[in-house]
Amino acid sequence: xxxIEETAPAAEALxxxxxxxxxxxxxxxxxxxxxxxxxxxxxxxxxxxxxxxARTGKVLLTRRFRMQLDDWRDRLGQxxxxxxxxxxxxxxxxDGMGQVTQLPADSWRLIPDNQRPMVVPTGVILPHVxxxxxxxxxxxxxxGEGWQQVPPDLGQAVLMLxxxxxxxxxxxxxxxxxxxxxxxxxxxxxxxxxxxGRGSRxxx
Numbered sequence: 001x002x003x004i005e006e007t008a009p010a011a012e013a014l015x016x017x018x019x020x021x022x023x024x025x026x027x028x029x030x031x032x033x034x035x036x037x038x039x040x041x042x043x044x045x046x047x048x049x050x051x052x053x054a055r056t057g058k059v060l061l062t063r064r065f066r067m068q069l070d071d072w073r074d075r076l077g078q079x080x081x082x083x084x085x086x087x088x089x090x091x092x093x094x095d096g097m098g099q100v101t102q103l104p105a106d107s108w109r110l111i112p113d114n115q116r117p118m119v120v121p122t123g124v125i126l127p128h129v130x131x132x133x134x135x136x137x138x139x140x141x142x143x144g145e146g147w148q149q150v151p152p153d154l155g156q157a158v159l160m161l162x163x164x165x166x167x168x169x170x171x172x173x174x175x176x177x178x179x180x181x182x183x184x185x186x187x188x189x190x191x192x193x194x195x196x197g198r199g200s201r202x203x204x
Contacts, residue, residue: 002068003081006138009061014045015147015159022159023166041166048162052154055178056189058083058114060150060158062142069135075125077111077118082141085110085117089138096132103127157185 019041049060059065059082072078088110091103108126111118119126119137129135143149150158161182 001081004066004068005063006066007063009046009049009063010145011042013061013145013147014042014049015155016041016045018147019045019159019162019166022163040169041162044162044165044169045158047165048158051161051178052158052182052186053082056154056186057081058143058154058189059141060143060154061147062086062140062145064089064138064140067137067139069129069137070133071129072126072135075121075128077120078126078137080117080119080137080139080141083117084114084143085112085139085141087140088119089140090136091119091138092136093127093129094133094136095130096134151189153185154189157182160185 016038053059065082067081069078088108091108092100093103094100106122108119108121111120143151147155160179164179164182
């Protein structure tokens with residue numbers, strides 16, 4: 001499976017002000033309004049979001065993804081590796097020889113789920129993928145475009161982790177360990193993840 005993030009969260013959607021408050025950087029201090037410091041806080045937030053999303057499989061801020069598989073995991077239904085999925089925009093099958101066929105939108109449907117969203121056929125099974133070919137799914141996932149739409153516990157976990165990254169920015173080893181408080185906040189959001197395609201299996 002190859003999963004590509006085609007868009008990134010807008011800078012204005014990131015909770016920079018909330019992180020400043022969390023770090024107790026008041027607006028009366030020059031460091032809070034310094035452009036370089038703002039850029040650094042933005043970077044730590046992006047890193048924290050990426051870590052939380054990787055640990056939970058949940059997309060915090062809405063954006064577009066492209067997933068490429070060498071085959072369906074199951075022709076009765078294809079699980080998607082991220083949640084929540086808002087929309088599947090298109091599904092295409094490439095025969096490996098340059099011939100690309102877009103599946104009709106009425107031949108499949110999305111089953112939304114906060115743990116394991118799936119694409120299922122409206123008929124009996126999903127169409128055959130040639131042995132040398134692959135299938136591409138384009139979809140939009142995320143809790144929302146604004147930070148206020150992110151579940152509070154996941155949002156708090158991001159702030160705590162970004163603060164740790166800020167405080168330990170000169171210590172790469174310390175940054176590699178997920179703080180216990182962050183782990184506790186995200187635990188209920190973790191779910192069995194499904195690897196997609198031929199020879200797939202379930203992992204945690």
